[in-house]
Amino acid sequence: MKQKSACILDGYVDEPACLGVPPYISPYIRTVAGALIGNGYSLQYLTIDQVRKDPGLFAAMNTADLVVMIAGVTVPGKYLGGTPATLTEIRQVGAQLRSPKTFLAGPIGFGYSSGGGQKAVKEAISGFEYLLTGSPATALDTFLREGKTHGTFDYRRENPWAVSGAVVIRDHPCFPWVMCEMETARGCSRAHSGGCSFCTEPFYGPPVFRMLEGITAEIEALQRAGARHFRIGRQPDIMVYGASPAEEYPTPVPGRVEELFSAVRGAAPDLLTLHIDNVNPGTIARHPEESRAALDAIIAHHTPGDVAAFGMETADPVVIAKNNLKAGPAQVMEAIRIVNQAGMKREAGIPHLLPGLNFISGLAGETMLTFDLNMEFLAHVLASGCLVRRVNIRQLMPFEGTRAFSENALGLHQTQFRHFKEQVRKRFDLPMLTRVFPVGTVLSRVVVEEEGSTSFGRQMGSYPILVGIPLRIPARTVLDVVVVDHGMRSLTAFPVPIDINALPPGTLAWLPGVGKKRAGRIAARRPFSNLGEFQALVGATPLDAWLTFVRSPSAR
Numbered sequence: 001m002k003q004k005s006a007c008i009l010d011g012y013v014d015e016p017a018c019l020g021v022p023p024y025i026s027p028y029i030r031t032v033a034g035a036l037i038g039n040g041y042s043l044q045y046l047t048i049d050q051v052r053k054d055p056g057l058f059a060a061m062n063t064a065d066l067v068v069m070i071a072g073v074t075v076p077g078k079y080l081g082g083t084p085a086t087l088t089e090i091r092q093v094g095a096q097l098r099s100p101k102t103f104l105a106g107p108i109g110f111g112y113s114s115g116g117g118q119k120a121v122k123e124a125i126s127g128f129e130y131l132l133t134g135s136p137a138t139a140l141d142t143f144l145r146e147g148k149t150h151g152t153f154d155y156r157r158e159n160p161w162a163v164s165g166a167v168v169i170r171d172h173p174c175f176p177w178v179m180c181e182m183e184t185a186r187g188c189s190r191a192h193s194g195g196c197s198f199c200t201e202p203f204y205g206p207p208v209f210r211m212l213e214g215i216t217a218e219i220e221a222l223q224r225a226g227a228r229h230f231r232i233g234r235q236p237d238i239m240v241y242g243a244s245p246a247e248e249y250p251t252p253v254p255g256r257v258e259e260l261f262s263a264v265r266g267a268a269p270d271l272l273t274l275h276i277d278n279v280n281p282g283t284i285a286r287h288p289e290e291s292r293a294a295l296d297a298i299i300a301h302h303t304p305g306d307v308a309a310f311g312m313e314t315a316d317p318v319v320i321a322k323n324n325l326k327a328g329p330a331q332v333m334e335a336i337r338i339v340n341q342a343g344m345k346r347e348a349g350i351p352h353l354l355p356g357l358n359f360i361s362g363l364a365g366e367t368m369l370t371f372d373l374n375m376e377f378l379a380h381v382l383a384s385g386c387l388v389r390r391v392n393i394r395q396l397m398p399f400e401g402t403r404a405f406s407e408n409a410l411g412l413h414q415t416q417f418r419h420f421k422e423q424v425r426k427r428f429d430l431p432m433l434t435r436v437f438p439v440g441t442v443l444s445r446v447v448v449e450e451e452g453s454t455s456f457g458r459q460m461g462s463y464p465i466l467v468g469i470p471l472r473i474p475a476r477t478v479l480d481v482v483v484v485d486h487g488m489r490s491l492t493a494f495p496v497p498i499d500i501n502a503l504p505p506g507t508l509a510w511l512p513g514v515g516k517k518r519a520g521r522i523a524a525r526r527p528f529s530n531l532g533e534f535q536a537l538v539g540a541t542p543l544d545a546w547l548t549f550v551r552s553p554s555a556r
Contacts, residue, residue, distance in 0.1 A: 006041040007064045008032055008168070009093065011048045011071030011085030013106050016201050016311070017188075017236045017278055019181055020070070022047070022081035023174040023447075023460065027183045027234055028070045028106055030218075031137035033168040034161025039144045041065070045171040048085045051093070062099045068140060069093060069128070072107030074200045076116050076397060080449055080456065080466065081174065087112045087125070094127015103143075104128040105136035110200055116395030117362060117410060137161050153186055153204070159214035166221035177447045177478070179273070179460055180227050182219070183234035184241055184260065185209045190280075190326065192248045196313070197323035198360065198396055198404035201236050207245045212263055219267035228270060229460045232260070233277030239294050240283060249286050254293035261301035272445070274301065275462035279308035279355075284338050285331035295342040299352050306353040307389045307463045308339055313360045314370060315377035322365035323404070329377050332357075333384070340386045349441045354389040356463055361417040362396030366409040371420040378428045387436050390463050390489075391429060393421050425488040433465075433486045439512050440542040441483040442496060443467065448477040466490040470507045482546050484510050497548040500534055501527040512541050 010029055013020040020026025029045070036043055044064065048071075051057050061067050071085045085093070094102055109131055111120030125131070130149050132139035137158055138151025162183075172178045186208050188201040195202035219230065232238055242256030264274060276298060284291040298306075314320060315329040327335070336355050343353025359374060381388060395417065398404035437443075446467050448457040455473040458464040467481060468490055481493035492510055500508075500522070508519035518538060528534045528549045535544070 004041045005044070005064045006036045007044040007046060007061045007067045007100070008036070009046050009048065009051065009061070009067060009069040011069055011090060011106070011108075012073075012082055013070060014073045014075055014077060014084060015107050016075055016199055018234050019231075019277070021079050021084060022049070022172070023177055023229075024179045024181050024231070025169055025172050026070070026181050027162065028136050030165040030168055031135075031158050031161045032068055032070065032105070032140060032165070034163065034165030035137040035141045036068075037164050038161060039141065043168065045168050047082065047173060048089065049082050050173060058096050061097055064100045066101040066103065067097050068103045068105060068132075068136070070106040070136060071104070072110065072112070074107050074110060074120070074397070074399060076113075076394060077392070080458065086114065090125055091127050094125065097127070101130070102128045103130045103132050103140065105132035105139065107200065109133055110203065110399050110401070113397045116397045118397060119405060119410070120397055120399045122400045153208065155208070155210050155214055159210075159217065162214070162218040163221040166218065166225045166227070169222065169225050169227055176226050176228065177460060177476070178227065179229045179231055180222050181234055182215065182230055182232050183210060184215060184232055184238070185235035187245075188236040189240060189245065189250055190236075190248055194324060194403065196311070196325055197364065197407065198398055198402055200399055200402065203401065207235070207240070209242055209245070212259060215260070216263045216267040219264055223268040223270065227268070229273040230264065230268065230271060231273075231275045231277060231462050232264070233275075233462065236278050237280040237283055238276045238298070239279055239291055249280075249282055251287050252283065252290040252294040254290060254297050257294040258297035258300075261298055265301045272303070273460045274303050275306045276302065277307075277309050277462055279310060279335075279339075280326050281310045281312065281332045281335035281355075282327035284335035285327055288334070288338055292338055292342055295339065295353065299343055302353070304347040304352045305350045305459060305461050305464070306343070307356045307461075308343075308353060309356045309358060309463070310335060311358045313358060314363065314366070315373045316366070316370040318367075319363050319365040319370055322407070323363050329373075333377075333380065336381060336386050336388065337384070344387060348444060350443070351387060351436065354387050354436065356390045356392065357388055359391065359393045360396050361393070361413065361420070362408055362410045363404065364407040364409060366413060368413060368416050371413070371416045374420060375423060375427075378424060382428060382431065388432055389436060391424055393424060429488045430486060433488075433491070437465065437483050437486070437491055439483055439485070440545075442480060442546070443483070443493065444480045445478055446481050446493075448473050448475050448479070451475045467493050469493055469495065470510055471495070471504070482543060484512055484543065494543075496546045498543060498546050499548050499550050501549055511538075512543065514538060
């Protein structure tokens with residue numbers, strides 16, 4: 001008897017508490033894979049980017065008995081590793097799959113918008129026979145057994161699927177440089193008060209925490225499959241793992257956080273990346289001692305370069321009150337200080353753990369004053385000496401069922417929004433990057449994602465900094481680099497060691513203090529035999545420790 005076949009098409013997801021855009025792979029993909037395997041299906045996994053490049057893959061999908069597409073973006077961003085499926089593409093996929101049963105699942109069920117600044121429209125999407133609601137994996141299993149398309153979240157059912165579906169990561173185009181987004185909870189403690197006006201996480205209800213045994217079993221399976229990069233990111237606030245689900249601002253239980261991260265380390269002793277994502281600054285400000293202990297527990301087991309993403313949204317107290325936001329500016333500032341105290345220490349040249357800030361424009365109550373208050377807050381952060389890894393700024397994309405869908409300031413302050421974004425990049429991001437990644441900082445294991453005259457890559461991690469390397473380097477190359485310059489949201493870096501005699505003349509100009517004219521003199525003078533000869537021409541530089549003098553220019 002022929003084995004039943006299935007295909008998972010990854011259209012990528014991005015939610016407040018879940019990321020599945022390459023190099024990330026979401027828990028949805030892995031649990032759906034496990035549910036299919038458990039129901040006796042052979043499995044093919046494809047991404048929307050692969051289908052864009054090779055439409056011939058539709059022929060292979062049409063031979064399957066069923067196809068499940070996972071898609072949906074509720075917090076739009078800018079991406080390097082992949083581009084989430086658009087509504088038009090999702091419809092086109094459904095239209096071209098005529099033979100298999102077709103299922104659509106993921107946050108696309110909440111609605112769709114082409115970008116920030118527009119309402120998300122919730123409507124039936126043509127081409128697909130079934131929309132899986134609730135838990136995609138449980139919904140699919142329920143359909144295969146009972147013909148129903150809704151699945152109630154149930155970790156007892158999903159944990160075995162997460163384990164058996166771990167093998168799907170081997171088919172990810174980025175493998176083995178794939179980041180596994182790990183789930184520790186569903187739901188948000190702030191659902192008790194309705195949550196932030198714009199957020200879709202309260203749709204999942206109050207938090208239900210995943211048991212440690214299920215998490216570690218999945219980590220072990222992922223490591224066996226070849227995973228070495230993990231982010232404990234699928235929850236609104238990692239600080240409150242294992243805390244009381246009955247409170248809006250639960251008191252962290254540092255012992256439970258310690259158990260979690262210690263168990264992850266034990267389950268994946270060969271891991272290369274262990275990072276976090278969401279942290280509620282309101283939790284830290286309200287429970288500073290317990291939060292500091294929880295942060296210490298994370299830092300004891302994670303890997304450096306980590307980011308605690310703060311959903312600040314605004315520094316305007318009027319907007320905060322109207323939208324039931326998590327914390328005021330004084331509380332966020334206190335949370336920034338506490339995370340800096342815990343995580344500013346550097347290892348291998350980079351800080352262990354820094355906060356990241358999220359701002360949203362278009363919330364109810366926003367005025368022109370809002371943008372001034374936001375800039376004043378960021379100026380205060382700069383003056384404090386605290387470090388912030390990154391600032392994300394986006395426009396509201398409200399979904400039906402949230403208060404922001406009907407109460408918002410969409411389209412009212414476009415000029416001010418654009419000016420604010422530009423000012424943050426120039427007046428905050430650029431000086432902050434020079435503090436976080438000073439010239440001479442070495443970044444290890446940068447994965448090149450885009451080849452060109454300037455090649456672009458990133459480390460594996462939570463919000464890794466974009467690195468431009470002014471050399472043509474093949475994609476998927478992994479190398480260590482040293483920082484030579486700063487952009488507003490990126491770095492320029494050279495592979496280390498730096499062979500002065502082999503660098504192209506145009507690349508020499510990026511060396512600190514060199515410039516185009518001196519680069520010409522360096523190129524004309526080469527080859528140099530040693531550092532002393534080089535310093536006699538250009539003087540000492542912050543990169544001298546990384547210079548080498550091996551090849552002659554003719555060897556290029």
